[in-house]
Amino acid sequence: AEAAPGAVHVPHWLDEHRQRALLTACRGWARPPAGLRTVHTPGGGTMTARQVCLGWHWYPYAYARTVVDGDHAPVKPFPAWLGELARDAVADALGPEAVPGDPYDIALINFYDGDARMGMHRDGDERSAAPVVSLSLGDTCVFRFGNTETRTRPYTDVELRSGDLFVFGGPSRLAFHGVPRVLPGTAPPWLGLTGRLNITLRVSGLAA
Numbered sequence: 001a002e003a004a005p006g007a008v009h010v011p012h013w014l015d016e017h018r019q020r021a022l023l024t025a026c027r028g029w030a031r032p033p034a035g036l037r038t039v040h041t042p043g044g045g046t047m048t049a050r051q052v053c054l055g056w057h058w059y060p061y062a063y064a065r066t067v068v069d070g071d072h073a074p075v076k077p078f079p080a081w082l083g084e085l086a087r088d089a090v091a092d093a094l095g096p097e098a099v100p101g102d103p104y105d106i107a108l109i110n111f112y113d114g115d116a117r118m119g120m121h122r123d124g125d126e127r128s129a130a131p132v133v134s135l136s137l138g139d140t141c142v143f144r145f146g147n148t149e150t151r152t153r154p155y156t157d158v159e160l161r162s163g164d165l166f167v168f169g170g171p172s173r174l175a176f177h178g179v180p181r182v183l184p185g186t187a188p189p190w191l192g193l194t195g196r197l198n199i200t201l202r203v204s205g206l207a208a
C-alpha cells in the first residue's frame, strides 16, 4: 500500500523462514569486532536503539570504512545476498523500473530493546537518491512518517510488524521519520526475539 508518493508498505513480505534466517544473520553481525554499539550524537545525545553496520559504517553524520566511534575495527562486509534482497524488495514495492543501477552497499541494523525509540530525522548522508529498503523483525513498532519540510505534523503513524517491508523512494526518500514507540511482547512467539530489529538497505553513492 502506498503511504505517500514513493513510500510503499508491504506487510508480511518476509515469510517465517526468511525472518528466522535474517535474525540469525543479524545476531552474527552483532558480535564484535565491529559489532553492535551505542551511537553518540555530536550534540551530546545518546541513541537508545543500538546499531551495527555492514559495508559502510555510519556515524553521525557521515560514513566511514572503520568503526570510528567504537572499536576502530574495519566495518563488516555487505554480503551479495543482501543486495539481491534489496533489489527484489524495490521491484516488488515500486516496480522493476525503480531498481537502481548502482549496487546496494550499506546495511544499518538497529536493535530496539526496553524503551528504545528513534526521534524524527531525515536520512541525508547517502550520495544517492536510490530508494531505502526497511525490513522489520520482532516486536511491532509505531513508525511515524512525516513530511519533507518539518519534523512536526503533518505525519502518519503506521504499525510495522515482524516481516514487514517498507520502501522509501522518490519524494519520500527525504521525508522526516521516526519510531515513537515499540509495543513490547508483540513479536511472533516462533521467532524467539525480545524487542525489535530494523534493517535498512541503502546505496551509498560513495566510491567502492
Ligand code: MD3
Pocket: 108, 110, 118, 123, 132, 134, 143, 166, 168, 172, 173, 174, 175, 177, 178, 179, 198, 200
Ligand atoms: C524514510 N530506522 O535507520 S525504518 C534509520 O525502524 C531509521 O529503525 C527506523 O529511520 C527504524 O534511519 C525507521 C523506516 C525508514 C528507514 C529509512 C528511511 C524510513 C525512511 C529513509 C528515508 C525515508
Ligand code: FE
Pocket: 121, 122, 123, 177
Ligand atoms: Fe532514518
